[in-house]
Structure formats: C-alpha cells, structure tokens
Amino acid sequence: MDSILFIIAAVAAIGCGLNLVLQSHPISSALSLIGVMSSLALLYLLLGAEFIAMAQMIVYGGAVMVLFIFVIMLLNAGAEKRSDKSLFARIFGFPLLAVFVVPLSFLIKTTFSAQVSDVSFGSWVGGTAEAVGKQLFTKFLLPFEVISVLILIAILGAVVLAQKEID
Amino acid sequence: MSFFIIVTLVKIAIVFGVFMTTLAYLQWVERKVLAHIQSRTGPLRVGPHGLLQPLADVFKLLTKEDLMPPHASKFFYLLAPFIAVSLALVSISIIPFGPVVDVPFFPGHKTPLGITDLNVGILFILAIGAISVYGIALAGWSSNNKYSLMGGLRSSAQMISYELPFTLVIISPLLLANELSFRGIVNSQADYYLNFIPRWSIFQMPFPQIFGFIIFMIAGFAETNRIPFDLPEAENELVAGFHTEYSSMKFACFFMAEYANMVTIACVATVLFLGGWHPLFPAPYSDWVPTAVFLGASFLLFAQGNKIGRKGDHITFPLFGLAALVLAGVFAVPMLQTYIVPIFWFAAKAGFLLFVYIWIRGTLPRFRYDQLMHFAWTFLFPCALINLLLTALMVALFPNQK
C-alpha cells in the first residue's frame, strides 16, 4: 500500500515540477508548485514526519503560495513572451539537465542501496510534534530565537519595500 | 476485506449522509431564524412550514443554465468550486462525535464514534483552512470580472489575516490538554470539579479559556466570511463578490462550502472549548436529559397545535409532537443510550453555536473592509497573543491541575 502511495506522490511531484517549468502563465506554474508541495507532504507522511507534513501544508501551501498568488493577481502578470535569444539553450537545455541529474541519481543509487533498509510506513513513529518541540527548546534554542529575529527583519523589510512613497 | 475497513466505510456513509442533510436543513433553519428575528415568517409554503424548501432549492439550482463567462480561464473557473467544496467537506472526517463504543452486532470489537483520529488533528484543520483560501482566490481571478477579482482578493486577504488570531487562540486549550489530537483533547475534559462543574476548557482551572472561546468565535466568523465580516460577498457592495459569475451547481458548491465551513468551526469549537460529547453534569442524571428535552418539545407542540390558526397546523403540529415523542422513547432505551446520548450532547453544543452564528447574522451590521483588517491586526491578534501568554504562564506555575 505504501509503495502505491509513493508512486502516486512521486509521479504527481515530478509531473507538477515539469508543469511548473514548462507552462507559460505564472498562475499555472503557481498551482503546479502547490501540487508539488502537496505531493511532498504526502511523502513526508509516508516517512513518518507528521509534524513536518502539516507544517509544510500550513506554511508553504497556506501562506507562501498565497503570497505568490496575490502578487501574480495584483500585478496582472501575463503569459511569458517567448524570446529567441539563445539557440544553444533551446537545443542543449534539457539534455544538459539530464546530464546533471542522471549521474547524480546513479551515484545515489549505488551509494545507498547496499546498506540501508527500505522505507516502510509505521516503522518509525518518532516524528511527532512533541519530539520536534523538545529538540527545538533544548538543543536548537539559539537557532530558534535567531530565526524569530530573522522573521521580524523580513516583516520590517517587506513593509519598508512595499509602502507608498512619501512625496 | 478486513472488519476495520468495513466498519469505517459504514461510518463514512452515515457521517456523510447526516452531514449533507444537516447542510441542507441548516439553510432552512437559517432562513426561519432570520425571518423570526426580522418579524416575518420565512419559508412556509413548500411542505409543512417550508420543510421541503431545501429540496426545492436543490431542484432550482440543478436545473439552472450552466454558463461560463467569455474569456474566463476555463480550467481555473472549473477548479475553484471543486477545491472549495472538497476541502470544506473533508474536515468533518477527524472530528470525534462520541467515545469508543462496542460495534452493535459484533460483540468483540470496539470502534470510536467519529470516522478517524489523527495525532496532529488540530494542524490538519489549520492546513485545510489555509488551503481553502485558494478556492476563493482562484474563483475571483478566473471569472474575468473586476468585481469578482476584488471580492476574491479581499476575501482571501481577510481569511489569511484572521488565520493568525485563529491559530494562536487554538494553542491555548492545547496547552491545557497537552495533546494535539481531537480525541485526546476531549478525553482530557472528562471530569467534574466539585462534582458538578464540568471540566470543559472554558472552565478549566489554571486559566479558564473564556476569552479564548470568544476570540475563536470571532475569528471563526471571519474565516467563514459570515456577517459581520462578509463585505467581500455582500450583495449591495460588490454584486456578489467572488461568486458573481457562477451559476447552478458551481454556485451550489460555494454555498455548500460556506455552510460546511460553518459546521466545521462549530464542531471544532465544541471539541476544543466546550468539552466535546461530555454532558453538563455527571453521568447518571445527564443520560435522561435528551428524553426530557424531547418530551418537553412534544408537550409544547401538542399544546400549540390547538391554538395557531394557520390552515394545516392542527395536523402538522401534533404530527411533529408525535415524532418528538418517538425520539424521546428512542433516547430512553438504555441499550441505545451509550451510542446516541454523547452524539446528542455534541449536536446540542454545536447546534447552539450554529444558532449563535445565525443570531449574529440577524443582529449585527457589517464591518467596512479597512475596519475589518484593522480589527484583526491591531486588536484581535494582540488579544490572542496575551491569552496564549497568560495560559502558558498559569500552566507553567500550576502544572497538573486536577
């Protein structure tokens, strides 16, 4: 059962990723990215990471992508104009991508298939919110506090950049 | 197939059927209650006291012309009501309606009343609420209509602004219960202080969550785009907001999604703050409350049936009184009491909150958009934050309060 779910989620993730790169209108790309994030949330659930799956949907799918969609709708971003500047990119683009990804995959497969076990749903139940919380407030306390300062800086930056100019 | 799967499928069928009927009749209740607040009578003609009005509305919506506006993005136009209604309907699946009971004809097995339970149930509800913003934003944008776009963007901005106090105020009863799953939260509200005050979250001792409950209801009104926060879909302001260009079944989808969100917020408030299925006073006496309520209702219906002068009332009121008597009898059978008394208490609390939704709709005027956003960011968010801080302080100072 978990292999069926993995295949569905993986095919959906790759399909939505391809759709993001190939579509010309930004809003189709944005919805494809939401599809990628949902498939990744399903994969996190298969890996036993229940808190991260829900945090992914709430933070990425519910806040970051809403921000993207707002900006696309407010700026009325149209479909991208096709530009014919580089013949090299049009012919060699995707083959070069394959040259990047295929040896990497082969390397991963040979490094990891000998020693590690397979992923089975339910064999690790340690991904709870309680475990994440315990580590966040003991071992990772300083990064946690620093990240809250980072969010504050980001809020201030966004407010300053987006405010109306005082003429 | 395994027994667990069959029992779960039966539960899904029952919950889905009851939920869809509730959505249809919630619309009837809303029209009747609003009408009586406004000194008129509401639907009366279609069936006795308008009880078949939802059926007539479904026929009307099914047979309307299904048009698509010109130059609309077809895929997103059709996707938006699909997202809205499917996400709104899926959140009913993790809400617990009752305790773990024996399966009726199979003595060895037990099953919880409620479809399922997640370890991170609260986060699931928050995630569903966050994603259902897309249904509205896409509906507004894809209709190729400036009023729809403005309504959609305003509504989405309102929903994500009110998600902040909503999330913060949900954390406070979680601190008291020390659980993220819905069933765990309800189980932690089980006892009684001094043997008669229930240990619901709004009465729980290190810090009673009364302010949290009020903030939750206010943020819930804003999340579901109900009055007083329904400027984005108000009829005299923005034609009809984001669902202007939708007709027949697609409009019915948005309509169902709004009522389903209302029911979800009422159920989540019942589970988090009002103690779920636990009765108001301890067990042996509270099992007879449903019977008493239905006996009282039947008495009232029989007594009023002679007095009201409308045409068919001397037939319909005694019939309803008879139905209430049958229900009182059903609730008095001790074997069925373990199943349906918890569901009665849950439905009574959620029903009371839905009545408060409709009552406020009939009573308050609506906010202007900038007042609405100002209220969220400068008043409700600090209130939710202070509620969370005080709860955390009291829980840290007085742990394991019983």
Next chain:
Amino acid sequence: MDHIPLSAYLILSAILFGLGVAGFIFRKSVITVFMSIELMLNAVNLSFVTFSYENKNIDGHIYSFFVMVVAAAEAAVGLAIILTIFKNRGTLQIDEVDSMKL
C-alpha cells in the same frame, strides 16, 4: 507489496532539484524564477527528512523546519522586491531589466 528503497526518495529529491535549476536558468518571468527557487528548497527538505528517517533522528526534521521558515521569510522579502521592480521598470521579464540606469 515491496517496500520502496530509500534511494528512491533521494533520487526523487535530485530530480526535483534538477527541475528547479532548469526553471531558474531557462525561464524569463521573475515570478517563475522565484518559484523555481522554492522548488529547489522543497527538494532539499525532502532529502533532510529522508536522512532523518534513515538515522531515526529527529534533527533532520528540525533542519527542514528551519529551511521552511527561511524560505517563507525570503518569499516575503523577495515578492516585495518584485513589486518594487514592477513599479519602477514596468515589466516582469528579467531580460528587459538590463540597465543599471533607472
């Protein structure tokens, strides 16, 4: 049925990262470029969670959480910058924003 080997998750992460790089290099609309960056960050998150499963250690989830928070902050500031670019140059195609002079 068979269980899925761990390398399948890592290969999926590599493929998504490659697609993100492709989008980043080949696309012209600045919003799509930014979304490709988010895709790359998501692929890395999948790797973190996979390794956390392999070592049965919760620290991978914490790193993934921090990556999510940083990505959210970056999205906020980056979209504000995109709005400013649109306000000043009037275009969202990155090869038309090619002069330093305003």
